[in-house]
Amino acid sequence: METLKLGAWKLTWLDGGVTHLDGGAMFGVVPKPLWDRKYGVNEKNQIELRTDPILLQTGNENILIESGIGNGKLTEKQKRNFGVLSESHVQNNLEALGLTVHDIDIILMTHLHYDHSCGLTVWDEEKQDYQPVFPNATIYASQIEWDEMRNPNVRSKNTYWEMNWKSIQHQIRTFQEEITIIEGIRMIHTGGHSDGHSIIEIINGGEMVLHLADLMATHAHQPPLWVMAYDDYPMTSIFAKEKWLQYGQKQNAWYTFYHDAYYRAIKWDDSFTITDSVKRVR
Template structure:
């Protein structure tokens, strides 16, 4: 099994929205904002090559949105989707599977692009695009709270061009990769768990956007069912700590990974480290 992590782009978002009811005086100490209350986020994708399959987890915002849309995203830096893959030796035609943790625009927009004539095409033409059925049904009939995050131009081409596969149940996706469903952030979010050299690596997506979201009450305002998120976090953190899981953070600007430790205040993240450091540690 070969693993790669790369950062498609950074962007900025309101810090209060990312930390919900947690007062700014607390969250600003661990994840500081600028003068406009904006905080930086990364937008990382994970590639897992195993048993002849090349699986890409999430694919960023993409480049088909107009200037008005992007003016609210504050994108900066990063490697780019195609460029980041190329740096790791992959072309779009090498990707056999795209697993989308969920269908908010920052996780799935890169899977579809506009050609020179304005037609919507699949970025990964031979890949199957995998989404939980619960998330798909939720996204194509969006509620008012999330409707701005579900863009038809990101979603419908996957179905209309014949690439969509709806995952009905949790469990083994392919040998070495397990998919779990979580419903607090949005219905049917997929969290992948990768078995690698005797350890479990978890691409935690929007269950734990940052290391600083490990404490139970630190929940985003974006979550549609925060009390469900609270319970999901509590249950999964216990499993993760007891199992020695390593978390890979999709949005944490300051760290790629961490382990978990037990403290007098409960389970917390260890100091963060880079993905390269993780690969060296597990060599």
């Protein structure tokens, strides 16, 4: 498990599962000869995308950023379509760190698409229903995202699923524009990828992390105009990414990734040359 120290805090990437999605969809209108120089593609024109939650340990709180694709939630057809090669090992990862799912205090959900939220619930044979995976956690999401999760439209119903929200309703805490989770951790609503999409700013020991989530799904999505065909509001994504890249550059921030198959975190200089990184062990 790769780690990043941020002052007195520690970030650890857990194994939430792996998908493979169409590269053209992931890079939208960007021509393939441009994006496949930066990110590997297989013979089916699919790119590898992790779904790896980040465990943030402050010394007082155990915080998860996203939840992975879970276990036993996808049909065989969905696994084929989404290129799922393995599902979540988050529980095993936590046990290796001396923790259990009961030790997670807070979960920060940038948005609630299936590949981010399937890890929040699991089927319980005895109760014949889905139950929370992290029963003691307070789960944060923007109010807009939570509203659409429960009342999806004709497009979003393909990614907002009742089995991922019904049993965790009592754990959800929502916000409007932004919220300070604890001192040094802030969630900010941006919209773009989804109407309720949010990003996360983490500051400790004079260092900053910006988790732009699906505004910048991988390191190859750094150019502001390189947005996904999956984005509901692509111009909002472009403007938000441009804003937060400029902001982070001034702060010498780390940028962290949930989906990237090659990098866990990156620092760029003003010309977007990588100056420091945490690479995923492949």
